[in-house]
Each structure stands twice: as structure tokens, then as C-alpha cells.
Amino acid sequence: MSVHVEPTAIPGLLLVHLDVHEDARGWFKENWRRRKLADLGFPDLGPVQHNLAFNHRRGTLRGVHAEPWDKLISVVTGRVFGAYVDLRAGDGFGRVVTVEADPSLAVLVPRGVGNAYQTLEDGTSYSYLVNDHWRPDATYLAVDPADPALAIPWPVPPAESILSEKDRANPLLAEVAPMPVRRPLVLGAAGQVGRALAAAFPDATLVTRDDVDLMDPDAAAALPWRDHDVVLNAAAYTAVDAAETPEGRRAAWALNATLPATLARLATEHRSTLVHYSTDYVFDGTAGGPDGHTEDEPLSPLGVYGQSKAAGDLAVGTAPRHYVLRTSWVIGEGANFVRTMQRLAAGGVSPGVVDDQVGRLTFADELARATRHLLDTGAPYGTYHVTNAGEPTSWYDVARAVFRLSGRAESDVSPTSTAAYGAGKQLAPRPLGSVLDLAKLRATGFEPEDAMVALERYVAAQADRP
Template identity: 65%
Template sequence: MALPSLETTPIPGLFVVRLDVREDPRGFFKENWQHQKMLDIGLPDFGPVQNNVSFNADRGVTRGIHTEPWDKFISLATGRIFGAWVDMREGDSFGATFTLEMDTSMAVFVPRGVGNSYQTLEDGTAYTYLVNQHWRPGITYPALALDDPTVSISWPIPLAEAIISEKDRQNPQLDRGTAIARQRTLVVGGNGQLGQALQQEFPDAEGVGRDRLDLTDTGAVAAWPWADYDVVLNAAAYTAVDTAETAEGRVAAWAANATAPATLAALAREHGFTLVHYSSEYVFDGTAPLDPGHTEDEPLSPLGVYAQSKAAGELAVAAAPRHYVVRTSWVIGDGGNFVRTMQRLAGNGVSPSVVSDQVGRLTFAAELARATRHLLESDAAYGTYHVSNTGPATSWSDIATRVFELSGRDAGDVTPISSEEYAAGKTLAPRPLNSTMNLAKIRATGFEPEDAFVALERYCAGASASSRP
């Protein structure tokens, strides 16, 4: 059958779908909902979990205007209706209306927060709708009077002649003070380097640390208002790579990097939010060639406990219907990190020995946050993406040398050494020698990362400026 077609309306996110209906003397057949075809025409992947049918015996039955806390996809099995929708969400479109006379060849996608109502134009009309939250008795939600003078809906059958429930006759008038709050973005791990950068990139987001939301605490998770969010950015992680090899560290690493993401994935399935989870190039053993580098579909091959826990977290997040796993490497943001350490050593007159056989690219937290916004706003396909700054693969000693130069020190003050030499006498977790990730997939979505050394120069210059009296 042919693809349906999609039409926009004056209400943001409210779409009309024209369906392909095949008729003959016996009746008709239509694909009322075909998941892939709906995605192909641009309908949101809203994840319906329940199908409801409202049968209306008589012409003139009028229901609404109801603003249920879920998205819905409505259509008709038989009959005709006059549909009316009112945007009840806070913002510039509050109070916007759209009306349409519908038959069985049409469907309408109604986003959460938009009031829905209809009036039957024929006897025996069956109104059917898919929703992405389970109906439950006793739930209350905002409603609007059918005769509200502000929206002024022109009902084909005068309301005085219509069949209306007593409850719907008592619905209130439009009031901007009761506008429905739009769902927000939640940043988990908001106190870390990446979490801070995400909050700068998403200024309307709510950032929380473990002190406010501990994902390993079942009581705290159950009490959190997950339905208030349409996007959750999980920047929380256990990153003490070497300590993860200890008995205590192993438990903490698996709790934060594997169990917590699994909890978020289950919540994403239940509440319908998009989950963005940040992972690491440590999920690979570092044996991939520099060209093309690690690709998204490379089999996981983690070496140490930290790496294994991050790989497990990735697998758990993949169970969320709408998810992005963003793998990154060598993150630099506000706070303690390798670049800050090299700047401090340079300023203190220290001449360090730095590993030269581990290669990769820096990823500045601001660049990672920018890529996150791009993935969400460009409607990129869900799945796994590699994100780092771009440029040639460099070693830790190459980066240290450049930081020393930017700090006014001689490049020769940094001594390159091997990983084996650096590890002598220490208890260290194994590290991948090649952390370079292929960026072709993220680039194919229209995102172009900034050169790592260009970003490094700006970062170091900013640090120098902030340290001046």
C-alpha cells in the first residue's frame, strides 16, 4: 500500500495523516497504523502501548475538550466526526485551535498537552485511538468548556442540540494561569564536567547530582516525577578507572555504570522519554587500526572493570525505545582533568614524563553537549554515535607538549615514555592503546566537530585569563 501523507497544523506537533484506503463493494481496508511508514512520513516515534475505542451510537454526541497526559493517534473505524483541538500548553501557542471534519481516510496525531474533542456527524461512529500511557481509572486532567468564547469553536451541531455528559458541561473556561507545563530535560550527574556543560547548552534543563537523585536508591527513583521529562541526559558515571579494580570500586563502578543505566532504560520504556547515555572508548580493547578507528558497530571488547561496566551500561540502554548512546573519549571540561594537571605542572616548573603510545582525540565537554543538542534537534536516528573533537590522532605526550607550549614552557620539558614504563611499580587498570573513534556517522547527520587543538588553545587561553588578578 502507498505511504500515508503528513500535514502540519497551526498547533505545534499536531499532525493530520491522510491514509491510503482501499474500497470495493464489500467495504474498505486501510493500514490504520503502520509503524515504519508513519516514521517515514515524519510522525514522532511515540511508542503506543494501548488502543482504545469510543463507540458513539447517535449523531451529535460531543466529547471533550480533554487534555490527557499522553500522546495519542486518533482515527475512525466507521462514521464521521468534527474534531476540535486546543493547545493547552504554556508558551506562544497557548489557546491555538484547529478543527477538521474527519472520515475513515484520516488520522490525527495529538501531542501531550493539546486538548482533544469531537462531535459525531453520523450514528454508529467508532472513534479509535492509540496512546503511549496506560489508561487508569480516577486520573484527573485539565479540561476546557466546549463553548469557551476565547477559542470559539463553530460546532456543526449547536451544543444546545448535542448529546453532552454532565461532566463535560462543567468544564472550566480557558485560563492562561492553568496552562500545562511543557515537559523538560533532566541532566543526571549535573555536577560533573559533562553535566555542567550540558546545563550550559540546555539552560532550561534541570540538573541533579547524586545528593538529589540516587539512581541506586529504589525509593528515590520511585518518588521522582519522571513524567515531567521528555528527555533525560545521563552524564552520571563512576570514572575512577584504577580504583574500579578494587573490591569496593568494582561494586561502585557496576552500580553507577551498569545498574543505573538499566534503571533509566526501564523508566524510559515506562514514561516515554528519550534517554541519552554517555559511554567511553574503553568499551574497546584499543586494537582497531588508526584508520578508520573504532566504529559504532565494532564488537565490544572491554579490558578492565570500568570498561566492562560501561559496556554493560550500553547494552542496558539499548533496551530503551528512544535512546542515544554517545561514546566519547578523553573528556575535558570544567574541573580536574589532564589538561588542567599539565597546566599546573607547567606553572610549577615540573617537567613530567607522559605516555606516548596511547593515542586518541580530546573531547571538550562543550563540544559533546553541542553534539547532544544536534542529535536531539535533528531527529537523528536512535542508536549509538561516536563523538570527539576532530583532527589527527595524538598521544597524551603530544597534548602535554602543546599545553606546555601554550603555558610558555619549552616542548622539551615533557618526556615521552611508554605505557609499560609509566605503569612500572603501580597497580593500574588496562587501557586501550588506540582510543581514536571514527566520526563518519555523526558527520552524516550534519554535525561537524571542531578541531581538538583549536579547542585546546581556546580552553587554555580561557584558563589563563581566569587566573589573572
């Protein structure tokens, strides 16, 4: 039998069928092989502690215990009857799965799922690989293995089992408060991307710069990391021109490079998934394939903002569970180019807008939708380019569309070049080619909405506001 992974009725509880090679000497098995299991869709457990339990007699019963970490359990010698109870908050609370296991079966028990077993043979040894260190302040849940509400069909009735007094005193399921589901943590929740993430993840914990000074690495480390499986980092210094000043340069590197490096270290330590938002400014706008810049293109930032964001991309890439989402021309709730053009259109102004910078708009709610998709589908970790779809446009094209949608003539917008627009101004260099290739994102099953369709809806929504 080849190694394979089998899902169960409890989400995240996986049965791992292992090859056991036996001959006259005994047997051998690979109990944990990270790469092989990953190829089968098994999550990267990342064990940090290994525990063994030896049981003298048949009928020994241990559990039901739910710890705040994941564990891969397996039989070393003998056989067991395993019972697993979902003690996490949600519709599955109290759901039970049972199996008989010998050395050919391992079980991944996720955080918050109760684990219990009863030995079916004398001299049974039981192994636990866990992905967090035991600590005295850890919160455990336990439930009475004999609770009639669970109806676990123990081969040996619990009353006749060898059971610790502590486990005999475990509460009934009806008396157990479910283990809370870990909520996402959104950093930079007051910005355009952060606000969209807050809407897409309504149960998330939101952190703004008024709550925590994220320029202070100690403040970031003090966040309640154990309470969050996913950290969405929308905090950034985005004042592109001010980043070229001495004060702005320091702030840009603190928020765009040092903070991501700190988050990557903490995400690694706490086994969190880190989602980080980046920019087309990590490229100089001169390369790229026929469909735009690809994720594996060498970084080539022009100014301080792009350089600091590029450093952040590299830092986040060191976290085992990470997504770097590069985007461009973000439009959301807050000050942005489209709102500026609407205001100028309403005020009778006829602006000059650059026509030699080409890219695609990214609406913040579309970026949040892509984030949700990658997390929900378990897409491979790594870097993805995320923008709205459609034909690339210049800022001039976008401005003309906004004027038309606002009831002004497109001809009221005049074209100019980046060089002419910047003459006499202290502006940071900008990439002229900002189109990002979306093939890798589409390969995950996500289809971005056309930018012009989203623009029409956005302009209409802004016009309807009092």
C-alpha cells in the same frame, strides 16, 4: 492515495492520511502500522490502551480534553469535525487547528494538546490509541469548546449540540493554567559532562549524588519519571585505576552497569528517551577502521572500568528510545588532564607524558552540543561516537600544546611510553588507540569543532580565572 503524514500549525499534532480499500463488501484500512509509519517519520507511539466511543446522533460534541499522554485518534464509522487546542506552556498556547475527518484520516494528538470532535453523521464511532494507561490520579486539562477566544467554527453551535454537563462547565481558556513542558532530567549533574549538560539544557532538573544515591536501584526508580521526557545519564564511576580494587569494582559495576540497566527498564516503562554517555574504554584500542573505532565494532574492554561501561552500553540498547554517546578524553569543568598540565606548567614542572596513546580530546560543552543536536533534530536512536574533530594526537602532543599556550616551551615536556610510565604502579590497562570514527555523527548534520581550536580557547579561559 498513498499513506502520508502531514504536519500542522500545532507542533507534534500530525495528520495521518490513510489508504482505505473499499469494495462491494465494505472497506478495510491499516489504522496503525508501526514500521510503515516510522519510515514516514512518524514517532513510535507505542500504544498500550485502546478506547472506542460510539455516538448515536449527529451534533454530539466531546471535549476539549488534554491528557498527559499521546493518542492516535481516528474515525471508525461516520465523519467528524475535529478541533485541537494547544494547552501546553509556551508561545503556542491557545492555538487551534481544525479538520474534517472520515476513516481515511487519523490524527496524532500529543500530550497537552486538547482534543475535541463533533459528529457530522448519526452512528459515528471514534477510536483512541493511547500510549499510557488511564489512571485516576492523572491530571487533565479541559477548556470550554464554546469559548469565543478559541473561535472554533463548529458545524452545529455548541448550544445546540449534545454535550455532557461536565464539558459545558469546562473553564474558559483564560482560566486554564498551561500544562508544564516536561523538562529533561540530568543524572550526575556535578561531573564534567553533567555540568556541561546543565548549561546546554538550562531548564533541566539536575540530580547529583548528594541528592539521590543512584547506586540504589530503588532510589533511581523513585525519581519522578512521569515529569520527564528525556533522561540524560552522566552518572558514572570514572576512577579507572581504583575500579581494579575490590571496592572500586563493586562501585564501577553498580554505577556503570546496574544503573544503566535500571534506567533502560524505567525509560521503556515510561516511554522516555534515555541518553547515556560511554567511553572509548569499551574497546581494546587495537582494531578500528582507518578513521578509528566504529559504532558497530565488537566490544573488547581491557579493564574493569571498560567492562562495566560495555555492559552499560548493552543494557541501554534495550530501551526503544535511546542514545549511547561514546566519547574519549573528556575536558570540562573539574579535574582533568589539561588543567593538570596547566598547573604543572605554572609550577615550573617538566613532566613526562605518554606518547603511545592516541585519540582526540572531547570538550564537555561539545558533547553537550552534540546531545542537543541529536535530540532537537530527532536523529535515529542508537549509538554515536562523539569527540572533537581534527587530527588524532597523543597525550604527549596535548601536553606540549598546553605548555606552549601557557607560555612554557614545548620541549619542557618529555615523551614516555605507557609501559614505562606504569612501571611499578598499580594502573588499569588503557587502550592505546582511542580514536573514534565520527562519520555517523556527521551524517546527522553535526560538525564537531577541531579539538586544538577548542583547546586554545579552554586554556585561555582557565588562565583568565582569578
